Amino acid sequence: MDITPLIPTGRQIVKGYGDGGFTIAGLRWEGSVLVLPERTQPWSPRDLAQVTEDSLAPLLTLEEKPRLLLLGCGQRMAPVPSALRAALRAAGITLELMDTGGACRTFNVLVSEDRSVAAALIAV
Template sequence: MDLLPRIPTDRQSINAYGDGGFRITGKHWTESVLVFPGQTMPWGLADIAALTAQSLEPVFTMDPAVELLLIGCGPSMVFINKALRAEIRARGLIIEALDTGAACRTYNLLMGEGRRVAAALIPV
């Protein structure tokens, strides 16, 4: 019996992370990325300290809407300040800050369950 759900082949899955990049659905990325169920795109944020609601605009406008955004903060988890968290929540998005490795693993698990999840990932 498989313990992890299988991700449909038409969905983005994070195959590997580390060494300053990611392999997502077989493609190598050497920059921060936003991973959605149907696509991956570059994300211009290199330092979690620069996170703003504006830097997450592609997530807010995604169709279908994302219900949960996992933020991979880099090598260690960073707390997102209350004001920014409240601003993001007011726009209908729940965020969870994790270290990048945990965000990658959690994204794959939730994607396999069919959740409307996305990941904003800073490389380690």
Template sequence: MDVTPLIPEGRQLIEAYGDGAFRITGVRYVGAVLVFPEETRLWDLAGIESLTPDALSSVTDREFVPEILLLGTGARTEFILPSLRAAIREKGPVIDIMDTGAACRTYNVLLAEGRRVAAALFPVD
């Protein structure tokens, strides 16, 4: 029985991560990325300590703000200040924080379910 999720054509599927990069729908991205169902962008952010609401403006200022924002913090889960979480939530999405591997897998599942999801991912070496 085939259990591969059906992803509509043109959607960004996270296929692999590691060695400081990601493979998303056949394209390799080196460094941090922002992944939306319809596009992937490089994210010029050094690390979780540099995260601010402005650093996520390309997520929260979209015409269709995602309902869920997955934050992949690297090889292990790193938490953010409650004030930062509240500032992001105030702009629309619920932020869910986890290690990057879990965020990649969760993004793909939510995408397959047709949810309005985005992922902000820090690479894993």
């Protein structure tokens, strides 16, 4: 019995991470990335201290914002400033923090369920 989840065509799936980048939808991305179900783009933060409302502007300015943002914090999870969490909440986005590996795996599961999700992944 095949238990592989069906992934809708055109969806971004994180196939691998490490060595300073990611393999997503068959492409290698160097550095941190923002991943939405339908596209991936480079993202400038190299560590959690560089994650700001400005760095997340590409998500905050979307017409259809994701309902959930998975923030891959790098090797370990760490807190973010309450102002950043409040700005995301005001935009209707719930923030979930986890290490980058956990965020990659969780993103893949939620995309396979066709959920409204994005991932901001700091490269490890």
